[in-house]
Amino acid sequence: MKRVCTIILNRNLPEITDKLCEHMLEFDGDYTDICVIEAGSDDDKLSKYTTWHAKSRSIVAQGLRYCRGMNYGLVQLVKEKKFKQYEAFFLLTNDTEFKQNGTIKTLLSVMDEHPQIGILSPCSERWGERLLLKEEATKYFWFIHNNAYLLRRDFIEDICNDKNPNMIDFLFDGNNFRGYGTEHELIAKAYANDWAAAITNLVLASENESHLIDRFDQIKTQGYAENLELYITEGRNWMRRKYGFNSIWSMQLYVKNFYDHFFEFHPEFSKYKI
């Protein structure tokens, strides 16, 4: 039985997705099953490794995006009664690239060593955070980009909508379609529930944004600039509606507050505090 299920989100870029799947099958295949979600992809642009093809009219028109997409995959696993068979879920978009050959074994060993970690992310060569990971390869953060989250199932079960699992709000808040600010929310929920969110430099992952910039028409999405503007505008409106926050900085301080509180109750983890 594999300990991890990797969920990969694809929309109309089969060759990129296949490459990522094949990399993972070759180097991480002993540790993870792979599930590919087609977020409204055209029938002739499906990955060889497609698991689920979401193709309702609205999904075909606008895709799923990260929050709804990952919720969709997790909910499918719940529906198929496979959710509980995994210890953790590795959430990837298809533009993720790994520096090393094997990733998941190392991430699992970090999780085993740190049972309080609910969210774990590889560092990226392009992230300044690597400067903070010198003496300790793994540290706990209050802000982590969602390039490649490994989420512990116990953590998900602590915060998910288990009464009515659905793609809008099972774990991430899909009402925020493009997801600006949802990482903050997830990390706040982690610390509020006594889980930590960590970055490790033992493995590296990066996001190849060139696909979004150069192939947005193929993905059937907006151009980069328009997408960015919508991402921020929608995210800000969501923050205001949901929290009454008019600034991402308010959201940030909200998360940091839970982070600091976590260490007050867990001084034993202070060496992992940044």
Added chain:
Amino acid sequence: MIEHALRSHIQRRRCTLLGVGPMSVNCVDSTIEIANEYDTPIMMIASRRQVECESQGGGYVNNWSTEQFSKYVTDRDKKGKVLLCRDHGGPWQNSFEQNKGLGLKRAMESAKQSYKVDIASGFQILHLDPSIDIHGKPDIEEILNRLFELYEFCWSQAREYNQKVLFEIGTEEQSGSTNSQDELDFTLSSVLSFCKEYKVPKPTFVVIQCGTRVMEMRNVGSFDSPVRVANEIPTEIQLPKMIEICNKYEVFMKAHNTDYLSDESLQWHPRFGIHAANVAPEFGVTETKALIKILEENDLQKLSEKFLDLFYSSRKWEKWMINESTATDRERSYIAGHYTFACEDFKEIKAEASCELKRKDIELDMYLKHSIKENILRYLKNFRMVKAK
């Protein structure tokens, strides 16, 4: 006394003190007038390129020497609200020392001479910044040694002149990146040990990089950016850590390169506990844009073209451009404008423009100052230095 007043002001009002670069005579006048009108302290932060001592040839702003500049401000600042500050003092921080290729010893002597005149002229805050070296890349220990030498010198001069001066430290460079937390901690710890050992007052301000960087006419650092800037620690992580370190050493934190930030980002400065922030080129650009706008609005295109040509041909915009910039010639001219305000060609065109506008009952300098003041007020309001409503 100044330190007590400043600390009390910043802490009581939970505000961020504004440092204004003296980009032009109008900018200096606007700063003095606003500080007096609103009864609010403002730091006038002169770099060595802008204002320099007589013996080193003065600066590009109105060709002022330090002595003249100080007299000009002090004579007009009726309520004593403007704090004269040296921004980025230190070796090789002016063109004279760089162009002559001075060696370390000579450059340090020259920097000391500059500070000596600052102190004698009544400058109240001195930024000691020995981070530049045109002959190499000194390590942090070497930079600290140079800092201590300047610190001791300035303190002894201040005592000699019976002047109270405050010190600002920080090896800031406009990288938009972030001097590391370890580096800040080490610097503050070393400086405070030095101050204790030599019985000199500890620095009031330390410059920290908190993700601001000015290029062209915008802030391209991570502070105002909703997306990651490659190879930088996100400001969300960096800033709270830097504040923690400054608070640990009880040294006020000063941000540089705050130009062009959004109102929202500026409003968070006092909330985060950023005690002071410098803004400079934006005010020069504001004046230049206002100058061109008023001419064009009054059908004086020939004059505006003359100005734009002069600004562009100065090529002073070059150091501000991003790689593969798509900026237009007009935008480049806006960036360069204020560097030419003291040259004779500019003065001639401006005299003609003033005459033409006067016929239409427009006082050019009044109009330009109004534009600059509006811009300064944006910062003062967002920094809680004056009431927004």
